[in-house]
Amino acid sequence: MLSVVTDGDSTQSGSPIDESVWEGARRLLAAALEAKVNQYIAELTADIDDHGRHLVVRNGHHKATTVVTAAGPVEVKAPRVNDRRVDDATGERERFSSRILAPWCRKSRRIYEVLPLLYLHGLPPGDFVPTLEQFPGGTASLSPATVTRLTKQWSEDHAAFRTRDLSDRDFVYVWADGVHPQVRLGQAHSCVLVLLGVLRLDGTKELIALAEGLRESTEPWADLLRDCRRHGVRDPELSIGDDVMGLWRALAEVFPAMRPQRCWVHRSRNVTNCLPKAQPGVTKAMQESYNAESRTHAEKAIEASAKTYGAKFSKAVAKITEDWDQLLAFYDFPAEHWIHLRTTNPIESAFSTVKLRTKVIRGAEGLAAALAMVFERVGSGQARWRAITGAHLVLLVRAGARFENGILVERSEVAA
Known part of the structure; x- marks a missing residue:
């Protein structure tokens, strides 16, 4: 990316980069600026005054400006544009400004x-x-x-x-x-x-x-x-x-009207901390719960893990069974959103x-x-x-549409 640093001359002593690199960068930048100006003027050729003269024309070049590129500082003369159009809202003259080399910019x-x-x-x-x-x-x-x-x-x-x-x-x-x-x-x-x-x-x-x-x-x-x-x-x-x-x-x-959803990642860590050592079976049981295709299957997975591990790891199992509804609240929302709603990963990633x-x-x-x-x-x-998957469904959620196991209920049922 190019960035304006300072006006005037710059020294390049001691640089290991060959002069041809700077010359190539200078030509590339100059060509990009010329192309942008030509496009701007071509789009406004239909704007003429009462005497049939174009309102937007070329007007030489600006003073040389030093630009920092990946190859080092390069001196460039930006083309000038004489734009005689007047903004009806402000009464001021229109001005051409290039994002490639903005006149006010000193650093990109x-x-x-x-x-x-x-x-x-x-x-x-x-x-x-x-x-x-x-x-x-x-x-x-x-x-x-x-x-x-x-x-x-x-x-x-x-x-x-x-x-x-x-x-x-x-x-x-x-x-x-x-x-x-x-x-x-x-x-x-x-x-x-x-x-x-x-x-x-x-x-x-x-x-x-x-x-x-x-x-x-x-x-x-x-x-x-x-x-x-x-x-x-x-x-x-x-x-x-x-x-x-x-x-x-x-x-x-x-926010009394909101519904709570407990983060499965944090809960899994809390369950693991209650175990004397790593228990792959418990971890797998939790994964089956929050990856189930429906709330019914998730509830059955939780009940099965409670029966299997409740006697040996009662404290760990209690951390899943005590907040059953808050851990499975995401099943009442669109299935496309489940991957986002199960955890606080959006904050962790950010x-x-x-x-x-x-x-x-x-x-x-x-x-x-x-x-x-x-x-x-x-x-x-x-x-x-990353935007949420199935973004179009967010509007339906706010509108009060009801979802069962991630599937939108028929409109007649929602209205009822």
Whole structure:
């Protein structure tokens, strides 16, 4: 990807790359810019003034600008466009702007992604230049002040995220979990409380809320949920979470209309912790329960495992039989959604890279900075999150359609 770094000349002394590489990169960029301008003008050839002259024409080139490419800094002259059209709404002149080489840009989005990555890996800002000077053009516009500005922007983005209006969104499914990203938070036993939801219209996943709190406590969860309620979040149809009782008490208080679904991964871990040693038979029995084709088959699998292992591992078996309904709630929703609803894996997957990148971080400047860094890493990957399978069925779930063993009940029955 190309990125504008600074205006004016640049030196290339000491670079091991042949001059022909820079020349090839320069020609490639220039050709791309020329093609974009030609396409823009060709699409507007029909726009003429009262004298029959074209309103959009070429107008030479801009001042030479240095661009960082994979081969190093390259000097390029971008073509200019004289656009005499006027926007009826604002009364201002129309302007041509290229995404390839925007006139205001000084660093590409990829540069902004590299700096947080280095910082979150524990590289001090003062070491950026010594580290990156090994790469052609790598030190252009890099300094400790750059990272300081970035972290300040992260905090501002996180503050805006926490106060945004959510009344225009409808989250049908919501996952809730406490994540430990290994950054310094406010208290020794603190974690990051996360809410992630599925939108009604397109089935995409979106981060709803992110805050610090004690994982086992009801009040931090309740505060977070109440804040979401104040900003417009309505009761979800189903909430998926682990076995923390504080979470479920808070969800029942703030979203009383929602149905609970306990995470099978967390429950399986709790069952395993009650066993004296690994028991493949118990693990297989649990898998048969949550992978069954219907609720009836799942209930039979749970009953069979209780009879087989109840005498030897009564404590472990009780962890499955005591929350029977909450473990099998997903069977009353579309079968296409089951793989998403059985566990809190959507949150685990979203935060897997965050945990890796914050594992060796040192010296986050307070709670706000730590949460801002976590928010930045999660937000940067949100566009790549997998949408829920069978997204068109989410709308039916919110509309009150009834599903039995994952199959939609006839419309007449739903109406009745």
